[in-house]
Each structure stands twice: as C-alpha cells, then as structure tokens.
Amino acid sequence: MIERRKTRRIHVGGLAIGGGAPVSVQSMTNTDTADVAATVAQIQRLALAGCELVRVAVPDMDAAQAIKAIRAAITLPLVADIHFDSRLAVAAMEHGAQGIRINPGNLGGPDKLARVVAAARMHGVPIRVGVNSGSIEKEVLKQYGYPTPTHPNALIESALNKVGLLEAEGFSEIKISIKSADPLTTIAGYRQLAQRTDYPLHLGVTEAGGLIPGTVKSSVALGILLFEGIGDTFRISLTRDPVEEIRVGFELLRALHIRQRGPELISCPTCGRTRIDLFSLAEKVEQHLQTMQARIKVAVMGCVVNGPGEAREADIGIAGGHGVGIIFKKGEIFRKVPEAELLSVFLEELDKLEAEKTGRARHGS
Missing domain, CATH: 3.20.20.20 (Dihydropteroate synthase-like)
Known part of the structure; x- marks a missing residue:
C-alpha cells in the first residue's frame, strides 16, 4: 500500500x-x-x-x-x-x-x-x-x-x-x-x-x-x-x-494501483500463429478506449486458437484468424465476424458495453 x-x-x-x-x-x-x-x-x-x-x-x-x-x-x-x-x-x-x-x-x-x-x-x-x-x-x-x-x-x-x-x-x-x-x-x-x-x-x-x-x-x-x-x-x-x-x-x-481510469487493455505480443495485423488493430482499439470511462478489461489477441483462453479474465475481447475473427466474453466465443468487419463490429460492442456499465450511451450511438 x-x-x-x-x-x-x-x-x-x-x-x-x-x-x-x-x-x-x-x-x-x-x-x-x-x-x-x-x-x-x-x-x-x-x-x-x-x-x-x-x-x-x-x-x-x-x-x-x-x-x-x-x-x-x-x-x-x-x-x-x-x-x-x-x-x-x-x-x-x-x-x-x-x-x-x-x-x-x-x-x-x-x-x-x-x-x-x-x-x-x-x-x-x-x-x-x-x-x-x-x-x-x-x-x-x-x-x-x-x-x-x-x-x-x-x-x-x-x-x-x-x-x-x-x-x-x-x-x-x-x-x-x-x-x-x-x-x-x-x-x-x-x-x-x-x-x-x-x-x-x-x-x-x-x-x-x-x-x-x-x-x-x-x-x-x-x-x-x-x-x-x-x-x-x-x-x-x-x-x-x-x-x-x-x-x-x-x-x-x-x-501502480494508484488510480484506475477507464478500460484496461491487454494484448498478446504476437507469434507465428498471428494471421492478422494485430499491431494496427490493437492501436485502434487502444485509441477508442481512451474515450471510454467504464472500468472493463479488454483483450486484443492474435489467434482464435489460444486467444480466448489466454484472456479469459477479459470482459470482452477479439481474436483474429484466417479471414475471420471472433469476439469473446469472459473466455467464451460470443460472435464470429468477417475479418474486414472485425474492428468496426468490435467497437460497436465496446460502446454497448460502455452504455451498460455507465448508463450513458456514447455520442452518436
């Protein structure tokens, strides 16, 4: 302390x-x-x-x-x-x-x-x-x-x-x-x-x-x-x-556990199983999280094989695969999405979760 x-x-x-x-x-x-x-x-x-x-x-x-x-x-x-x-x-x-x-x-x-x-x-x-x-x-x-x-x-x-x-x-x-x-x-x-x-x-x-x-x-x-x-x-x-x-x-x-503001992002360091542009995806998700207030844990993972299990403590997360990605919640697959739509659909889900947690809908949602 x-x-x-x-x-x-x-x-x-x-x-x-x-x-x-x-x-x-x-x-x-x-x-x-x-x-x-x-x-x-x-x-x-x-x-x-x-x-x-x-x-x-x-x-x-x-x-x-x-x-x-x-x-x-x-x-x-x-x-x-x-x-x-x-x-x-x-x-x-x-x-x-x-x-x-x-x-x-x-x-x-x-x-x-x-x-x-x-x-x-x-x-x-x-x-x-x-x-x-x-x-x-x-x-x-x-x-x-x-x-x-x-x-x-x-x-x-x-x-x-x-x-x-x-x-x-x-x-x-x-x-x-x-x-x-x-x-x-x-x-x-x-x-x-x-x-x-x-x-x-x-x-x-x-x-x-x-x-x-x-x-x-x-x-x-x-x-x-x-x-x-x-x-x-x-x-x-x-x-x-x-x-x-x-x-x-x-x-x-x-x-340092001094203050908690908004969501926490966890993401994997990538490996040979990664089949998506995880760097860009994680950066765009992180930028979106900066505008959110809900205290949730968000995961961005590189593969659908291990991603959900490795990030099972996350409230919500995404993992990429061959042309398709998944959105998961608490380690369980919630939705499969074409890779081209993965980011936009995930951001929509983040906004919904923000509204649920804070009671406030985001501007434009």
Missing part, C-alpha cells in the same frame, strides 16, 4: 493538488497559443483522453490575450507558462489563466516579481516554481556543482531559493518542480526536496525524448517516486502528440 507524502493543498481552478487529493495527470499544448482555434481543438482532444490540467506557452502578448478566448471554450484548468517577462505573467492572469509557471529569479528583479505576486494574489492564482537542470543560477552551480544522481543539491537549493522569494512577498500558494533529463537525478532530487518542504510537487523528466525513450525514462523516475508516495501531479514529457502523454500517464497510475 502506497502511503502518500503529506503536503499542503492548492487549487488550480477547480482542481485540487496536494493535501491528499488524487494524483493528477497533465500535459502542455504544442500549438501556437495565439491560434485560439487550434489550441482549443488540441485541449479538447486532451480532455477527451482524460487530461486534468493543461499548460500553454505564453511567449508574447498575443498569446497572453488569447487565454481569455481559450478559457471560454474549454473545461480544463488552464496554466500559463511564462519565461523572463513579468508583463506576460500579469497579462495572462488578467485574461483568465488559473495558474502560472514561472522561474521567479528570471523575471527582472524584485519589483517585477512583486507585481506578478500581487496579480496572483488578486486573481487567486497559484504559482508553480519550475527549475530545470539547465536553468540553475551560476552561483548555485558554482557552490553545488551540476546536479547528478549522487549530488542533486543544486536543483533543490535553486528551487527553495526561488520559493523563498515568493514567501518573502507573503505568498504560499505554490507547487514546485525540479526536472532533469536524467531519471536518476530526478529521483534523487525529488527525494531530497520532499524531505525539506511540504509544498505539493509536480513531477517530470524534462527532454525525455520520443514515445519509447520518453515513456521508459518517465516511467522509471515517476514510477519510483509515486511508489514512494512522492508527487501530487505530473506530466509525461514526450516528443509526440500530447494526447500520448495522457495515455502513458494514466497507464502508469494504473500499473
């Missing part, structure tokens, strides 16, 4: 973070924030996949002002990501940002930071203090050295120094992130930080890479930390469609 680290609680919009609230999964858009239509469309896709908090880049005033229209069109809490320019931070909050991510040390000095804090207090906006290995001050690096798995001190000291700047302004609605591209440095850093503060922590491995390396690095670092009860919200950073980050994030929580 995982025992969560006790932290303060903050709220980003209606989402509670820390203080015993469920670990939340978030992502960041990769659209031009000033392009409201494109940004809203991506956020809506993220929301459908289960995203609970979304961050947008605010590199200029057009982006800051676009937040008002974006907020009006979405349901997710919205965080503005700011670098260097205090005016953008203030403008983002004035236009409806419900959280901001800043590095308090690079906003141009105490007066500008004070203006940002005053705006955050006025609008009820929490601040995420974000420090990466590449953004540590020269003085801190000189004193502690570049962060490594055995000496991550520079990350911790840099973050706590910046938190101190906010506390000096009487501000405490804070969450902290200290990210490294190295999973072991990330683990060591968050372990130390968790012992020195009770602010909620945002976890992540920065610059983790594409789907496979990014998933592996993030799962190693975040999986270990979450298993130890450290972490209140996180992002899986991938050089991919951000929807993929949400998929990986919830699978990580499922594997």
Whole structure:
C-alpha cells in the first residue's frame, strides 16, 4: 500500500493538488497559443483522453490575450507558462489563466516579481516554481556543482531559493518542480526536496525524448517516486502528440494501483500463429478506449486458437484468424465476424458495453 507524502493543498481552478487529493495527470499544448482555434481543438482532444490540467506557452502578448478566448471554450484548468517577462505573467492572469509557471529569479528583479505576486494574489492564482537542470543560477552551480544522481543539491537549493522569494512577498500558494533529463537525478532530487518542504510537487523528466525513450525514462523516475508516495501531479514529457502523454500517464497510475481510469487493455505480443495485423488493430482499439470511462478489461489477441483462453479474465475481447475473427466474453466465443468487419463490429460492442456499465450511451450511438 502506497502511503502518500503529506503536503499542503492548492487549487488550480477547480482542481485540487496536494493535501491528499488524487494524483493528477497533465500535459502542455504544442500549438501556437495565439491560434485560439487550434489550441482549443488540441485541449479538447486532451480532455477527451482524460487530461486534468493543461499548460500553454505564453511567449508574447498575443498569446497572453488569447487565454481569455481559450478559457471560454474549454473545461480544463488552464496554466500559463511564462519565461523572463513579468508583463506576460500579469497579462495572462488578467485574461483568465488559473495558474502560472514561472522561474521567479528570471523575471527582472524584485519589483517585477512583486507585481506578478500581487496579480496572483488578486486573481487567486497559484504559482508553480519550475527549475530545470539547465536553468540553475551560476552561483548555485558554482557552490553545488551540476546536479547528478549522487549530488542533486543544486536543483533543490535553486528551487527553495526561488520559493523563498515568493514567501518573502507573503505568498504560499505554490507547487514546485525540479526536472532533469536524467531519471536518476530526478529521483534523487525529488527525494531530497520532499524531505525539506511540504509544498505539493509536480513531477517530470524534462527532454525525455520520443514515445519509447520518453515513456521508459518517465516511467522509471515517476514510477519510483509515486511508489514512494512522492508527487501530487505530473506530466509525461514526450516528443509526440500530447494526447500520448495522457495515455502513458494514466497507464502508469494504473500499473501502480494508484488510480484506475477507464478500460484496461491487454494484448498478446504476437507469434507465428498471428494471421492478422494485430499491431494496427490493437492501436485502434487502444485509441477508442481512451474515450471510454467504464472500468472493463479488454483483450486484443492474435489467434482464435489460444486467444480466448489466454484472456479469459477479459470482459470482452477479439481474436483474429484466417479471414475471420471472433469476439469473446469472459473466455467464451460470443460472435464470429468477417475479418474486414472485425474492428468496426468490435467497437460497436465496446460502446454497448460502455452504455451498460455507465448508463450513458456514447455520442452518436
């Protein structure tokens, strides 16, 4: 049983973070924030996949002002990501940002930071203090050295120094992130930080890479930390469609038995008996499952000989054969379907099962 680290609680919009609230999964858009239509469309896709908090880049005033229209069109809490320019931070909050991510040390000095804090207090906006290995001050690096798995001190000291700047302004609605591209440095850093503060922590491995390396690095670092009860919200950073980050994030929580969202997919690794394009079939089924809420177990198997028996614990599943596939439930054959129709018929059966389990028919069903 995982025992969560006790932290303060903050709220980003209606989402509670820390203080015993469920670990939340978030992502960041990769659209031009000033392009409201494109940004809203991506956020809506993220929301459908289960995203609970979304961050947008605010590199200029057009982006800051676009937040008002974006907020009006979405349901997710919205965080503005700011670098260097205090005016953008203030403008983002004035236009409806419900959280901001800043590095308090690079906003141009105490007066500008004070203006940002005053705006955050006025609008009820929490601040995420974000420090990466590449953004540590020269003085801190000189004193502690570049962060490594055995000496991550520079990350911790840099973050706590910046938190101190906010506390000096009487501000405490804070969450902290200290990210490294190295999973072991990330683990060591968050372990130390968790012992020195009770602010909620945002976890992540920065610059983790594409789907496979990014998933592996993030799962190693975040999986270990979450298993130890450290972490209140996180992002899986991938050089991919951000929807993929949400998929990986919830699978990580499922594997740790921390949270269960929607269906669980099991599928065989394929072998010489496979006679269908199982890779494509499994991917399309997985994409459909991301839009479902029912807690069911779904199987995609490669052959009709062993598939139903090997996946007998699945609520529903499919297995392919020579020109024909089967749909099975709890290990028993339910229906035989021509291979060309297998996917579409199976998705229809999934939607029926979703309606039975949740009492809600899917849109268009």
